[in-house]
Amino acid sequence: MTAQLLDGKALAQRMQAELAQQVKVLQANHKRPPGLAVLMVGDNPASAAYVRNKERACTIVGIASYGKHFPADATQAELEQTIHELNQDDRVDGILVQLPLPAHLDSVALLNQIDPDKDADGLHPYNLGRLVRGEPGLRSCTPAGVMRLLEEYQIDLSGKQAVVIGRSLLVGKPIALLLLEADATVTIAHSRSHDLGAIARSADILIAAVGRQGLITPEMVKPGAVVVDVGINRITDATGKSRLVGDVDFEAVQPVAGYLTPVPGGVGAMTVTMLLHNTIWSYSQKFAGSVRLNSGT
Known part of the structure; x- marks a missing residue:
């Protein structure tokens, strides 16, 4: 017996093509693309590679990318201020803090500053609570x-x-x-x-x-x-x-x-695709009568 491979790469490519079509329909109705902001701190090579992959995937499906790269010595206050600004930015539907962060930063406190409705990674306590209760919402x-x-x-x-x-x-x-x-x-x-x-x-x-x-x-x-x-x-x-x-x-x-x-x-390819899915789902919730996407679960 040889195990059948679960091909996440092929499924991710197909899903991204489907998401690109959904974005075209949504953007035609709402006059702007969905927006995703990825915050990265420092120069961790693995993190930089992940962020590049996410930005490329955003381009494929038509999501506007509002990435912000901070130096390794960025302060907690600087990052919190940026998150608050992104929470208020109507162009941004999803916010993600790329982990891991430098040791001097409190990642949990930063994640908790993200508007739960823009929590593209599904890690805010509000969204985890929805998961525990079995309610629709953003999933990790x-x-x-x-x-x-x-x-x-x-x-x-x-x-x-x-x-x-x-x-x-x-x-x-x-x-x-x-x-x-x-x-x-x-x-x-x-x-x-x-x-x-x-x-x-x-x-x-x-x-x-x-x-x-x-x-x-x-x-x-x-x-x-x-x-x-x-x-x-x-x-x-x-x-x-x-x-x-x-x-x-x-x-x-x-x-x-x-x-x-x-x-x-x-699984890695699916993680990026579900990030795109979450961003588009958040975008769709903002507009009355918009095309509704399921929660990915």
Whole structure:
């Protein structure tokens, strides 16, 4: 048996083409494009690459980009002031603070300053509360992307045993809530869980979201399980060439799993696409009688 790949890159490309058509319709009615502001602090190479990818994707679907790049020594007050200005800017429908931030900045406090209706990353407490209550709203991009990918491949979650390894606010907790909403039985495991291998082997749906290369080995995977690799780790080989790998030992797990996401080409592409989706959804909510998009869940 060889796992079927869950091709996030192909799905993301198709979704972006569909979003571009939706933007054309919306812009014709409302006389301006949706707008997204990404705030980046410092010169972290990985963050810079992510921001470039987001800006390119905005161009593809017709979203106006209002990115702001701050020096590494930018103050909390400067960033908060910028967020307040963007909250009041009618051209801007989505605001995202690129993480991680330099150590002297309080990322939680900054995220909480974003208008919940412009919270493109779905991380404001107001939007997380909507998720807990099962109400429509902006969803965290990576978890929403995972759910959309599972939906695309018609993977039935109802009644299945799902194990999420990782308990971050960015991925682990919201994906667990989304899986619960889809009627899965959910276990959250983490660094202090006893016998992680046994917990993982119980999963029909295994989500790895830790950020540790090769964490998931074939002995931890139930034969035929759906394995979703959210981890992104940059490694350098003996020749000095760098590449991205996930939390799953891909080559070793592929003969065991039923479905498997590659890294890159899996969840990462979906994360950017759901960011665009969230921005367009926020834009559509501003206009009475506008074309309504679903919440991505």
